[in-house]
Amino acid sequence: MSNKYIITLYTLPALLLLLVLIYVPIALSGYYGLMDWTGIGQMQFIGLENYANLMKDEKFWASAGHSFLLGIFSVLSLLLYLAVSLVLVSKIKGSDFFRKIYLIPMLLSSVAIAQLWLKIFDPSNGMLNKLLEMFGVENTPVWLADPNTALYAIFVPIVWQYAGFYILIYYAALKNVPEEIIEAARIDGATPLQIALKIKLPMISAVFKVTIMLSLVGSLKYFDLIYVMTGGGPNGASEVMASYMYKEAFELNNFGYASAVGFGLLVICLAMTWLTSRLTKSNDNVQY
Amino acid sequence: MKKKAFTAAASLALLSGLVLGGCSSSSDTSTSEGNGSGGDKTVVKMMHLWPEGSAKAQYTIVNDIIETYEKENPDIDIQTEILANEQYKEKIKVLSASNELPDLGITWAAGYMQPFVEGNMFAPLDDVLDGGLKEQFVPGTLEAFQTDSKTYGLPLELNIAPIYYNKEIFKKHNLEVPKTYDEFLNVVKTLKDNDVTPITVGNKDRWTGSMWYMYLADRIGGPETLNNAINRTGSFEDPALVKAGEELKKLVDMDAFVKGYNGFSNDEAKGYFMNEQAAMYMMGTWELPNYTTSPDVAQEFKDKVGYFKFPAYEGGKGNIDSFVGGPGVGLFVSEASKVKDETKEFVSYLVDEWGKRSVTEAGVIPATKVDTANTELAQMYIDILNDLGNASNITLYADVQMSARVADVHLNQIQALYGGEISPKEFVKAQEEALAAEEK
Numbered sequence: 001m002s003n004k005y006i007i008t009l010y011t012l013p014a015l016l017l018l019l020v021l022i023y024v025p026i027a028l029s030g031y032y033g034l035m036d037w038t039g040i041g042q043m044q045f046i047g048l049e050n051y052a053n054l055m056k057d058e059k060f061w062a063s064a065g066h067s068f069l070l071g072i073f074s075v076l077s078l079l080l081y082l083a084v085s086l087v088l089v090s091k092i093k094g095s096d097f098f099r100k101i102y103l104i105p106m107l108l109s110s111v112a113i114a115q116l117w118l119k120i121f122d123p124s125n126g127m128l129n130k131l132l133e134m135f136g137v138e139n140t141p142v143w144l145a146d147p148n149t150a151l152y153a154i155f156v157p158i159v160w161q162y163a164g165f166y167i168l169i170y171y172a173a174l175k176n177v178p179e180e181i182i183e184a185a186r187i188d189g190a191t192p193l194q195i196a197l198k199i200k201l202p203m204i205s206a207v208f209k210v211t212i213m214l215s216l217v218g219s220l221k222y223f224d225l226i227y228v229m230t231g232g233g234p235n236g237a238s239e240v241m242a243s244y245m246y247k248e249a250f251e252l253n254n255f256g257y258a259s260a261v262g263f264g265l266l267v268i269c270l271a272m273t274w275l276t277s278r279l280t281k282s283n284d285n286v287q288y
Numbered sequence: 289m290k291k292k293a294f295t296a297a298a299s300l301a302l303l304s305g306l307v308l309g310g311c312s313s314s315s316d317t318s319t320s321e322g323n324g325s326g327g328d329k330t331v332v333k334m335m336h337l338w339p340e341g342s343a344k345a346q347y348t349i350v351n352d353i354i355e356t357y358e359k360e361n362p363d364i365d366i367q368t369e370i371l372a373n374e375q376y377k378e379k380i381k382v383l384s385a386s387n388e389l390p391d392l393g394i395t396w397a398a399g400y401m402q403p404f405v406e407g408n409m410f411a412p413l414d415d416v417l418d419g420g421l422k423e424q425f426v427p428g429t430l431e432a433f434q435t436d437s438k439t440y441g442l443p444l445e446l447n448i449a450p451i452y453y454n455k456e457i458f459k460k461h462n463l464e465v466p467k468t469y470d471e472f473l474n475v476v477k478t479l480k481d482n483d484v485t486p487i488t489v490g491n492k493d494r495w496t497g498s499m500w501y502m503y504l505a506d507r508i509g510g511p512e513t514l515n516n517a518i519n520r521t522g523s524f525e526d527p528a529l530v531k532a533g534e535e536l537k538k539l540v541d542m543d544a545f546v547k548g549y550n551g552f553s554n555d556e557a558k559g560y561f562m563n564e565q566a567a568m569y570m571m572g573t574w575e576l577p578n579y580t581t582s583p584d585v586a587q588e589f590k591d592k593v594g595y596f597k598f599p600a601y602e603g604g605k606g607n608i609d610s611f612v613g614g615p616g617v618g619l620f621v622s623e624a625s626k627v628k629d630e631t632k633e634f635v636s637y638l639v640d641e642w643g644k645r646s647v648t649e650a651g652v653i654p655a656t657k658v659d660t661a662n663t664e665l666a667q668m669y670i671d672i673l674n675d676l677g678n679a680s681n682i683t684l685y686a687d688v689q690m691s692a693r694v695a696d697v698h699l700n701q702i703q704a705l706y707g708g709e710i711s712p713k714e715f716v717k718a719q720e721e722a723l724a725a726e727e728k
Contacts, residue, residue, distance in 0.1 A: 040384050041407030118556070123548030124485075124565070145492075145551030147707060233492055234550040235704040252692045253403055 026266065033260035038253045050260035060261060063232075063239040064268065066151055070158065070240065071219035071272075075212055077159045078166060082208070085170035086196050099171060103164035110161070114228035117157040118144070144230050147237035154238055158225055162218075166211055173204040209280040216276055217269050241265045329365040330630050333390040336368065337376040337617070345650035353641045357634060364630060384409050389622040391631045395441050397432035397615055398688045399695060404620070410440040411623045416632050417442075421639065428682035429615045429655040442639050443655035444646070445616030447572035448682060449499050450595040450672070452579065457484060457567040465594070467608070469507065469535075469601045476544045479567050487539075488546040488566035490557030494699035495687050497549070497706050499570055500539075502612045502686055503598040504532035510605030511681045517720075518689050520727055524720035528605070533705060533712030540706055550707050562589070570598075572613065573672055577651045580666035595668065597675065610681040614688055615655050647673070690723075697722040 033050050035043040054060055084102065088095045105113065120127045121143040129140040143153040177200050185195050201208075223242035226232065232239035232247065239247075245265065249258030334354075338346035347370070354366045369390065371379055376394070383389050389409055395401050404410050417439060422430070426446055433441035453465070458475075461482055466472035479486040491497035505514045509528025516522030517529060539545065546552070546560050554571075561569035562578070562585070578585050579593040600608040619638065621631050643656030648663050653673065660673050687695040701718050704710045710718075 038403045038407075040381060040403040041409070121551070122556075123551070124546070124560075142548040142551060145548040145707070147709060150551070230551065231492060233494070233700075233703055234707050235700045235709060247696075252696060254693075 026263075029259040029266075030263045031259075032256055033263050035256040035259075037256040037259075039249070039255040040253070043256070046256070050257050051264075053257065054260050054264050059236060059239070060241070060244060060264070062236065063241050063244040066238065067220050067222070067240045067242075069151070070155060070222060071216045073155050073159060074162070074215040074219045077163075078208070078211055078215060081163060081166040082170055082201075084163075085167050085174055086200065088167070088171055089174040089200075090192065090196075099167070102167045105161050106164035106168075108161075110224035111228055113157055113161055114225050117225075118229055121153055144238075145234060147234050150230055150234060150238045154226055154229055157229075158219075158222065161225070162215070166215070169207060169211060170204065173207040174200055177203045209277075212280060213273060213276050216272055220269050220272060221265060241268070329363055330627050332364060332366045332392060332627055332631050332634060334366055334368045334392040335376070335380070335390040336370055336394050337373050339370050339372050342372060343650075346646070346652065349642065349645050349649055350638075353638055356641075357637055364634070366634065387624055389624065391622055391625040391627055392635060393620055393622070394444075394617045395433075395620040396617055397441065397443070398684070399690070399692050401433065401441060401620075402435070402691070405435045405440050408623055411621045411625070411628060411632075412438040412440060413442060413621060413632065413635070414439050416636050421636050424640070424643065424656045426655055426657055426676060426679075426682070428684070432615050432684050432688065433618050441618035441620045442635060443615030443618040444639070444642055444652075446613065446653050446655040446676070447574050447616060448611040448613030448672070448676065448679070449503075449570055449572050450597060450611075450675075451568050451570045452561065452575065452593055452595045453568045454561070454564055454566075454592050455594050456592045457564065465596045466599045469599045469604075472599045473538075473542075476539070476542055480543055485546045485560060485566040486544045487568045487570075488552075488557045488560040489549050489570070490552040490554035491545075491549045491703060491706050492552055492556075493554045494703055495685060496554050496557070496571075497702045498686055498699060499612050501532060501536050501702060501705075502683060503570075504535050504601070505529055506610050506612065506681075506683055507598065507601035507606040507608075508532050508535070508604040511610050511683050513605075514686065515683065515689070518686065518723065520723065524716050524723060526716075529716050530712050533715045536705060537708070537712055540708060545706070550703055564589070564592070573653055574616070576666075576668060576672065580668050581651055593668075595672075607680055609675070609679055610683065611675075611679050612685065613682050614684040616652075618655075691726060694719070694722045694726055 032043075034045060034047060036046045036049075037043040088099055108116075119125075123129055123140065123142040123145065126143075128143070132140045141149055144150050181199060181203075182195055185199050190198070221242050222240060223246070226238055226240055226243050227246065230238045232243045241261070242265065245258050245261040248254045248261055336350060337343075338350060340347045350368070354368065358364060358366060380389070380393065380395075384404060384407065387409070395404065395410070401410070417430070425443070429443045429446055430439055433439055433443060457463075457479070458465070461478050461484070463475050463478060464471070466475050476486040489496050489500065502514060505528065508531050509526060513522060513526050513528045517524040517526060546557060546566055549557065558569065558571070558575075560566040579590050597608050597611075600606070619635055621628060621635060625631055639656065643654040643658065646652040646654045647658055647669065648665060651669070653669075653676070657677070658673050660670050665673075687699055690698055698719055701710070701715050705712065705715045
């Protein structure tokens with residue numbers, strides 16, 4: 001028996017699962033996008049009409065804009081996580097404790113987080129506005145109910161939710177930076193700040209690139225908190241691409257068009273993945 | 289070599305396990321081989337959404353009715369499959385895609401039902417209604433299940449939306465139940481001046497805010513104006529509908545609604561009323577158990593709750609006895625059913641019996657007329673049922689009357705109007721455009 005057969009055999013289960021659960025549905029949704037279909041009854045072939053409508057659908061592009069905004073916020077927040085991890089990895093008191101604290105949001109389910117933050121954002125009884133009132137703020141904002149603030153208000157729990165995950169990744173990566181190199185830098189007289197910025201950061205740049213990609217694509221297809229907390233409202237102010245797709249499919253019974261939206265979302269995600277990998281590409285692969 | 293062969297076999301076993309596992313989960317748990325147990329009996333398959341665990345009262349009523357019916361008709365065997373609300377909706381969709389709907393099932397009105405009717409999945413039930421059954425329904429309830437003047441569903445539930453209020457808060461501020469809209473505005477103003485939230489509404493759900501607008505439209509323009517705008521014999525840019533928008537905006541500007549209403553779901557907003565943080569709350573009569581029979585609510589609070597009809601608008605065309613409301617779920621008979629006649633016979637029996645028992649046993653107001661004389665009911669139920677008996681009109685919820693797409697525009701516009709993003713003129717214009725676009 002040749003080695004090749006064994007390799008095929010070993011990869012087959014995963015490949016088959018991927019094929020059945022991911023690739024076939026992708027192809028199918030692209031195909032459904034060509035149909036006028038309510039989800040019930042007969043499909044009717046209408047060619048590229050759905051995709052043409054998608055191109056000039058203002059609501060879709062508005063929600064795409066919101067998704068991109070979320071993407072930008074998420075990527076920017078990575079810098080914050082990185083800073084936190086740099087602090088944690090230097091041997092400060094209680095770093096172990098803080099590391100665990102930051103991880104806790106990741107252990108909560110999205111719906112629980114949504115409920116928690118709904119309570120915090122409650123305009124009359126919520127913690128946030130009560131706090132603002134204590135500081136003497138009059139006319140406290142209504143957060144999720146105001147189209148001007150709803151989207152940004154939701155960004156906070158989303159960013160908060162993933163803090164633990166990225167801090168954990170950075171922490172692990174920073175721990176892997178060999179002690180000898182840092183030791184050598186210290187002997188050469190580098191300050192802790194210099195060590196952090198000029199030694200540690202470049203050495204984990206590969207990890208950083210991966211997290212940029214993860215958070216950007218994750219943001220573009222983000223759905224859960226938005227759906228539970230505002231349902232895309234008020235009047236579409238916090239609609240993102242995934243929630244728009246959900247609405248078209250399950251509330252407006254427009255599966256054909258929703259499939260086209262889903263396919264559009266996929267294309268956008270693919271394009272962004274390709275773009276970020278191009279933009280962050282560099283040849284200086286660090287060798288330990 | 290041996291080792292390799294073993295791993296190969298193991299991974300093969302693993303693989304087949306996955307494939308088989310995937311297949312077996314799709315096997316049907318429903319009563320697909322019902323004929324076996326029934327012998328010569330005619331089997332009628334029924335699906336409903338009242339599981340014993342979460343809707344015991346409804347479950348028991350349906351079960352009893354089936355038992356009695358089977359006793360009276362020994363050649364009929366009715367088999368039920370019960371799923372909770374969301375799973376029920378899912379399963380019905382899946383079954384309809386493969387044209388395997390049960391003989392008898394539950395559907396929702398208008399917009400939900402439309403694709404099924406267009407796909408020829410539901411049988412017209414007009415022949416069931418002839419012969420006296422039609423007259424038993426409260427006027428305005430069957431219409432919600434009609435398409436092209438054919439009836440495809442028989443409603444089991446009916447709800448109207450009164451305004452519930454907290455008697456204690458009213459008393460504390462020397463307020464009377466308002467009969468006219470001016471009085472109502474005065475109530476709102478007094479409450480606001482005393483730092484009490486006048487009205488709570490969860491407008492994240494949007495249909496909640498729509499009901500307030502619908503009442504204003506009804507009281508100002510009469511019930512036809514809004515209905516005509518939707519069925520395209522009139523226009524949404526009717527002055528009365530603009531005026532209703534202006535009145536709503538006035539309420540918003542008065543801070544009549546709870547702070548952050550556009551961010552609250554109905555349940556969150558309801559909390560403000562249940563915790564006595566808000567004085568008034570408009571909601572369908574499905575809330576009645578909370579104020580009468582529900583063991584989960586303190587008696588002390590129940591005693592404080594009263595209700596009143598939406599006040600009359602001076603100079604308006606609508607009267608105080610007109611309600612916004614509509615039927616809840618209804619029964620459908622599958623067009624593909626092989627036992628259509630038997631099913632239809634059972635349906636009329638079911639509707640009749642259900643009407644006799646649902647309100648007393650489950651607190652659900654049926655769509656058929658109820659005789660309140662010899663039933664033991666909480667006073668609030670009797671009052672509501674009497675009001676229903678005297679109702680001059682029931683206007684079906686606007687978002688149910690409209691197609692899903694127009695309803696979405698309407699509901700978004702409602703949210704925008706409440707949020708002060710648009711003027712009443714823009715509000716009606718957007719909806720007129722959506723309605724007109726669909727007409728083409």
